[in-house]
Amino acid sequence: MTTAETAQSSKLRERIRQILNAQAQPTITVLSSLIAVQDSIHYLPDEAIKETATLCGSTINEVWSVASFYTNFRFTPPGEKTLDVCWGPACHVVGAQEILNSVHEVLEIKEEGDSPDGKVTLKYNTCLGACAQGPVIAIDHHLIGKQTPESAAKIARELRGHDT
Amino acid sequence: MPTQFEELQARAAKRWDELTAGDSAWIRVGGGTSGQAAGAEEVFEALKTSAESTGVNANVSMVSAMGLMYLEPQVDVLMPNGTRVFYGNVEPEEAQMIVEQHVQNGEPLMDRAFAYSGGYGTGVGNLPELESMPMVALQQRIATRNFGDTDPHDLLQYVANGGYAALNRALTEMTPAEIVDEIKAAGLRGRGGAAFPAGVKWSFLAPSDAPVKYVLCNCEEGDPGAFNDKGIIENDPHTLVEGLIINGYATRSTHGYIFIRTGHEKPIESARKAIAACYEAGLLGKNILGSDFSFEMEVSLTGDSYVAGEETALMEAIEGKRSTPRYKPPFPAAAGLWQKPTNINNVKTISYVPEIVRNGSEWFKGIGTETTSGTAIVCLSGHITYPGMYEVPMGMTIREVLDKVGGGVSEGERIKVLQAGGPLNGLLGEEAFDTMIDFDAMSAAGASIGSGGIIVGNETVNVVDLLRSLVAFNQFESCGKCFPCRLGNTHMLEILDRMCQNKAKPADLALLERVGTSMRAGSLCGHGQLGFNPIASALKYFGDEIKSCLGGEGTPAGVYGDGRMILPTRTRP
Numbered sequence: 170m171t172t173a174e175t176a177q178s179s180k181l182r183e184r185i186r187q188i189l190n191a192q193a194q195p196t197i198t199v200l201s202s203l204i205a206v207q208d209s210i211h212y213l214p215d216e217a218i219k220e221t222a223t224l225c226g227s228t229i230n231e232v233w234s235v236a237s238f239y240t241n242f243r244f245t246p247p248g249e250k251t252l253d254v255c256w257g258p259a260c261h262v263v264g265a266q267e268i269l270n271s272v273h274e275v276l277e278i279k280e281e282g283d284s285p286d287g288k289v290t291l292k293y294n295t296c297l298g299a300c301a302q303g304p305v306i307a308i309d310h311h312l313i314g315k316q317t318p319e320s321a322a323k324i325a326r327e328l329r330g331h332d333t
Numbered sequence: 334m335p336t337q338f339e340e341l342q343a344r345a346a347k348r349w350d351e352l353t354a355g356d357s358a359w360i361r362v363g364g365g366t367s368g369q370a371a372g373a374e375e376v377f378e379a380l381k382t383s384a385e386s387t388g389v390n391a392n393v394s395m396v397s398a399m400g401l402m403y404l405e406p407q408v409d410v411l412m413p414n415g416t417r418v419f420y421g422n423v424e425p426e427e428a429q430m431i432v433e434q435h436v437q438n439g440e441p442l443m444d445r446a447f448a449y450s451g452g453y454g455t456g457v458g459n460l461p462e463l464e465s466m467p468m469v470a471l472q473q474r475i476a477t478r479n480f481g482d483t484d485p486h487d488l489l490q491y492v493a494n495g496g497y498a499a500l501n502r503a504l505t506e507m508t509p510a511e512i513v514d515e516i517k518a519a520g521l522r523g524r525g526g527a528a529f530p531a532g533v534k535w536s537f538l539a540p541s542d543a544p545v546k547y548v549l550c551n552c553e554e555g556d557p558g559a560f561n562d563k564g565i566i567e568n569d570p571h572t573l574v575e576g577l578i579i580n581g582y583a584t585r586s587t588h589g590y591i592f593i594r595t596g597h598e599k600p601i602e603s604a605r606k607a608i609a610a611c612y613e614a615g616l617l618g619k620n621i622l623g624s625d626f627s628f629e630m631e632v633s634l635t636g637d638s639y640v641a642g643e644e645t646a647l648m649e650a651i652e653g654k655r656s657t658p659r660y661k662p663p664f665p666a667a668a669g670l671w672q673k674p675t676n677i678n679n680v681k682t683i684s685y686v687p688e689i690v691r692n693g694s695e696w697f698k699g700i701g702t703e704t705t706s707g708t709a710i711v712c713l714s715g716h717i718t719y720p721g722m723y724e725v726p727m728g729m730t731i732r733e734v735l736d737k738v739g740g741g742v743s744e745g746e747r748i749k750v751l752q753a754g755g756p757l758n759g760l761l762g763e764e765a766f767d768t769m770i771d772f773d774a775m776s777a778a779g780a781s782i783g784s785g786g787i788i789v790g791n792e793t794v795n796v797v798d799l800l801r802s803l804v805a806f807n808q809f810e811s812c813g814k815c816f817p818c819r820l821g822n823t824h825m826l827e828i829l830d831r832m833c834q835n836k837a838k839p840a841d842l843a844l845l846e847r848v849g850t851s852m853r854a855g856s857l858c859g860h861g862q863l864g865f866n867p868i869a870s871a872l873k874y875f876g877d878e879i880k881s882c883l884g885g886e887g888t889p890a891g892v893y894g895d896g897r898m899i900l901p902t903r904t905r906p
Contacts, residue, residue: 194631196590198653204595204634225653238655238812239636241595257557258752259714259788261802295639295806296557298597299370300712300786301402301720310598314370 182216189224199225199235203242211251212243248283248290250328252276253307254321256293259300264318268304269293271318275325289328337615337623338501341492349493356413358391358436360384363407363481365398365567366599367560371405372425379428380408387429389436397568399481401468402721404447409481410435416452419463420445468719468738473700473708476684477724479569485603488610491571497616499690503579504624512583512690513539519694520706521686525551525642525679526754526783526859528705528772537666538584538676546586547670549651549677550577552593552600553635553642556755557806558786561710562680564722566593566600569684570607574630576686578617581628584676589630592647594637604632639810643858644677645669646812657814658858681710681785701727705771709782713739715789716748725770732766735789742791750790750875754783756803757863759870760796779870796875797882801829803867811860818861821852825868832882839883 188209189202199221206217213236222232236242254272256265276284276291283290297305302314306321308328335343352359362368362377373395381393399407404421408431411417418441420431427445435441441449441457448466449457456462463469474480483490491497503512517532538546550573554562566573577589591604608630611617619627633651635641641656648670650656669675685707689697698706705727711734714720718740725734735741735748742748751761759780761768768778775782790799808822828845831837849865856862871879 194633195629196631196633196651198651200636200650200653201634202653204636208595235653235655239638241637255557256802258756258799258802258806259558259786262715262752262788262790262794262799295637295810296555297366297370298554298560298563299367300558300560300714300788301367301722302370302405303714305370310596312366312370313372314367 178216181214182220184210185214185217185220189220197225199227199232200239203232203236203239207242210246212246214244249288251290251292251309252325252328253292253294253297253310255295255297255303255305257296257300259296260303260305263303265304267318268306268316268321271322272306272325275322275329275331284329286329288330289325338497341497341614345489345492345496348487348489352392352394352490353411356390358389358413359411360391360393360431360436361396361409361411361481362394363398363405364395364485364599366563366597367402368398368405368407369599371402371422373406375425376406376408376423376428379425380432383429383432384436387432387437389432391432391436394484396482396484397480398564398722400477400564400722400724401719403719407481410441411451412436412439414452416457417450417463418446418457418460419448419450421447468721468723468740471729471733471738472724473726474724475688475697475700475708476565476572476681476710477569477722478688479572483569485568485570486606486610488571488607488614491569495691496571496687497575499687500575500578500582500616501622503582503690504622504626507690509539509583509585512579515694516583516686516689517694519689519697520704521682521689521697522705522772523679524681524710524785526781528782531678531682534666534678535580535584535676537664538586538674541585541666541674543674545588545673546584547673547675548577548580548584548586548589549644549647549670549675550580550589550591550680550683551642551644551647551677552591552604552680553639553647554680554784555594555639555642555810556784556786558712558714558752558788559755559784560712561722561785563593563597563600564712565680565684565710566591567603570600570603571611572684572687573604573680574607574611574617576683577630578611578621578628579686579690580676580678580683581630582626586676587628589628590633590651590670591630592633592635592641592651594641595634596637601632601634608632638812639806640812640858640860643860646858647677648675655812657812658860660857702769702771702774704773709770710785711738711770712784712786713789714786715752716742716746716791716794717789718742727769727771729770730767731761731770731787734770734787735766739789742789746791748789749792750794750796750799751780752788752790752799752803752867753786754781755786756806757859757866758783759866760799760874761870762874765874779873796871796878797829797832800867800871800879801826801833804829804864807860807864807867815856815858815861817852817855818864821848821856821861822864824848825864832879835882837883842880842883 202221304316409419448463449460450463521531522528552562635650638656641650645659646656665675765778813819
């Protein structure tokens with residue numbers, strides 16, 4: 170590891186320690202700590218796993234077992250914006266499949282993941298909680314309902330910074 | 334000298350008077366997750382800006398959503414004369430017009446309004462009265478009684494509408510045992526799906542003298558099509574918090590947790606703010622309202638995991654571990670969270686508690702059916718004219734809810750299939766629509782009220798495709814602990830994939846049934862035990878359609894014949 174990388178890593182460690190220590194609720198656990206880090210920096214770097222283990226008196230293995238179980242966690246930085254598309258049965262009956270098709274096309278990906286330019290991360294969501302407004306998508310947790318393949322494609326293009 | 338609670342009530346009454354009885358107008362915008370998805374936040378900002386720039390005498394508030402989600406973004410204006418006029422599907426561009434014409438000039442926009450309420454019985458033009466519209470009139474709102482009226486983040490508005498009177502009554506007039514008896518007598522059954530009598534459950538925990546005991550409130554609510562738990566928390570969190578404090582007092586517990594999935598920002602924010610306001614007002618913490626009862630409460634977040642809604646898996650998640658179910662016994666009342674005695678209830682169950690304590694068990698018992706008292710909080714989505722969240726008395730038939738409350742489907746269309754009670758419950762065909770909404774009647778029809786979600790499908794819905802969507806969800810969400818569930822769901826999904834692609838064989842049906850039997854026998858929790866339910870019920874109501882996808886002559890082309898199969902199929906690490 171080069172010196173520059175080490176310096177960067179220790180800065181990240183410091184930031185993560187601040188996040189972990191700022192948890193306001195009385196019950197602090199491995200899971201609450203990982204959620205706090207993901208909420209702040211949107212992914213779990215190795216440093217987060219290690220610092221969480223230290224804070225909670227757990228092993229790195231134990232922390233990994235939790236981090237790898239919950240599907241909201243990711244381990245590399247996401248794109249600039251995260252686009253959630255609901256594929257739960259409630260959105261499915263009103264056309265979620267077509268929304269996914271059109272978003273895949275615009276983002277040039279075939280499944281969940283990051284667009285090649287790193288601008289947008291696509292996530293399949295099992296239920297965003299606004300079924301009455303389906304099909305629903307969300308940009309960085311902000312929900313937008315009543316989507317059509319065209320409107321979702323337009324939003325995806327805007328997120329990539331393309332002309333619409 | 335007034336008691337601590339009387340002082341709080343006096344402050345609350347003053348606040349409510351300022352909002353409703355003064356000479357300023359009150360503009361309310363329905364918020365919540367669904368409101369956000371419909372664009373309510375943009376409308377709220379536009380109204381605030383217009384009210385300021387026009388200089389009218391008006392309060393503008395983001396309040397709870399009323400549940401009429403097809404009308405969102407929904408706005409209403411209460412004028413100083415006591416008349417309230419409601420607007421639906423409001424665009425931000427209309428804000429200025431509402432402020433100028435209605436608030437400033439006192440002339441409601443008659444072509445944009447859908448109802449009025451209050452006033453002096455003179456009506457407003459030819460608008461219907463809100464309370465006379467079927468989707469309102471047929472409701473009996475208990476847990477959702479404040480929806481559309483109060484700001485969920487304002488404790489005083491909740492208290493002004495009767496809030497925390499039940500807690501005060503419980504602490505000053507009733508013993509814990511009397512409350513447990515009251516809940517038993519009310520016939521309150523758990524609303525999380527299992528329908529177990531709540532009072533009986535509470536009585537398992539109450540006798541223990543352990544120094545630390547927990548009451549947990551489950552708002553994992555991962556069921557697609559259900560949004561009533563999150564709806565209650567985000568729209569009226571104090572109903573839940575008050576119920577949970579009473580739950581704690583009745584079971585002589587020390588700590589309460591409200592358990593929510595991360596990412597659902599509105600319910601999380603609402604619950605946290607409500608708890609903080611309660612600590613500040615002396616409704617939580619040491620010696621609540623001057624009594625000798627002390628109780629702590631916090632919000633606990635889980636990561637994305639559907640199985641975390643199972644009661645023992647939920648405890649694992651609060652402890653910060655992988656949310657996989659535990660072996661039972663020991664049962665939670667003996668050794669639950671951190672091996673301490675624990676009681677766990679669904680959000681809706683707890684939300685009825687304040688009104689039961691306030692009005693008595695006889696009152697609650699008088700609502701609903703013989704075996705299921707109270708109401709059902711139904712979430713309608715899919716191909717229905719009026720999607721939304723409606724609290725109706727138990728005993729109404731599914732058809733009444735669909736046609737009268739939900740407005741049916743568009744003319745010339747027909748409702749073909751319902752998915753009721755979440756992805757581990759069944760599909761229902763038309764012959765089941767006259768079933769009464771009641772735990773026992775629904776379960777006899779092969780379905781469940783479960784979480785209260787009803788996804789409506791019209792004739793464009795292909796049953797095999799819908800089944801595949803449900804099984805894909807269940808497969809993705811299996812926690813992986815029991816292999817019959819983990820592999821069984823994957824196996825069923827493969828078969829359904831074949832059916833959708835027109836590659837299935839007649840023998841696949843027996844294979845599905847065999848897998849389903851293994852899952853039921855060999856899984857620790859409901860996720861595996863109930864995993865075959867959707868297919869079993871689909872065979873009952875749509876047997877011909879399913880069999881037509883099993884090869885042979887005249888088989889229709891598969892739904893994904895073009896190979897664009899993109900629903901995710903993943904297994905947890």
